[in-house]
Amino acid sequence: MDLVPILARWLHFLAGVMWIGLLYYFNFVQVPALKAAAADNTAAGITKHVAPRALFYFRWASLVTWLAGAALLGNQFVNAFTLSKGMAGIGVGAWLGTIMLLNVWGLIWPNQQKILGMKPATDEEKTRARRIAFLASRTNVMLSIPMLFFMAGGWSHRGTFGL
Amino acid sequence: MKNPLDSLWGTIIAGVILTAILYYIVKNVLN
Numbered sequence: 001m002d003l004v005p006i007l008a009r010w011l012h013f014l015a016g017v018m019w020i021g022l023l024y025y026f027n028f029v030q031v032p033a034l035k036a037a038a039a040d041n042t043a044a045g046i047t048k049h050v051a052p053r054a055l056f057y058f059r060w061a062s063l064v065t066w067l068a069g070a071a072l073l074g075n076q077f078v079n080a081f082t083l084s085k086g087m088a089g090i091g092v093g094a095w096l097g098t099i100m101l102l103n104v105w106g107l108i109w110p111n112q113q114k115i116l117g118m119k120p121a122t123d124e125e126k127t128r129a130r131r132i133a134f135l136a137s138r139t140n141v142m143l144s145i146p147m148l149f150f151m152a153g154g155w156s157h158r159g160t161f162g163l
Numbered sequence: 164m165k166n167p168l169d170s171l172w173g174t175i176i177a178g179v180i181l182t183a184i185l186y187y188i189v190k191n192v193l194n
Contacts, residue, residue: 027171027174028171083193085194088189088193088194089189092185092188092189135166135168138168138169138174139168141171141174141175141178142168142174142175142177142178142181143178143181144178145175145178145179145181145182146178146181146182146185146186149182149186150185150189
């Protein structure tokens with residue numbers, strides 16, 4: 001019994017649930033809640049106490065998910081990312097997950113630091129950062145839909161794709 | 164034209180359409 005793939009799959013699922021769960025929390029709960037909270041001046045509670053904690057688990061869970069996924073692919077890593085025959089399904093899932101990870105660390109997190117006051121920014125920069133972070137986050141929600149389809153069925157359910 | 168990502172339903176519909184397109188490509192082009 002090879003323990004590495006079992007532990008990698010377990011960790012991939014645990015961290016993935018936390019990552020995508022928090023992504024959906026941001027988009028389905030926090031964004032509309034902040035809009036409502038701004039109307040009665042109670043947004044500070046969310047931006048000061050909730051958002052930084054949620055972002056901490058969100059960004060680190062994304063990295064752990066990717067690393068555990070890479071470990072799970074093992075010696076099929078290159079075949080998946082080059083979309084080799086029989087690996088195109090999981091490969092597309094892996095590419096989508098990778099783009100999402102880069103979105104988290106390259107767009108969402110740096111812009112959220114400006115929005116939440118962790119990095120100095122003018123009001124104009126904050127307005128721009130809000131739009132970029134919002135669209136990057138929404139892009140990840142959109143990409144999560146095919147990503148989960150291919151992750152769930154791309155490798156283990158090869159019959160679905162006739163691979 | 165309004166950006167579909169500005170609404171949750173637009174985002175979900177875009178994701179489902181993208182899934183169908185990628186499924187077609189994986190099944191018929193990459194396979």
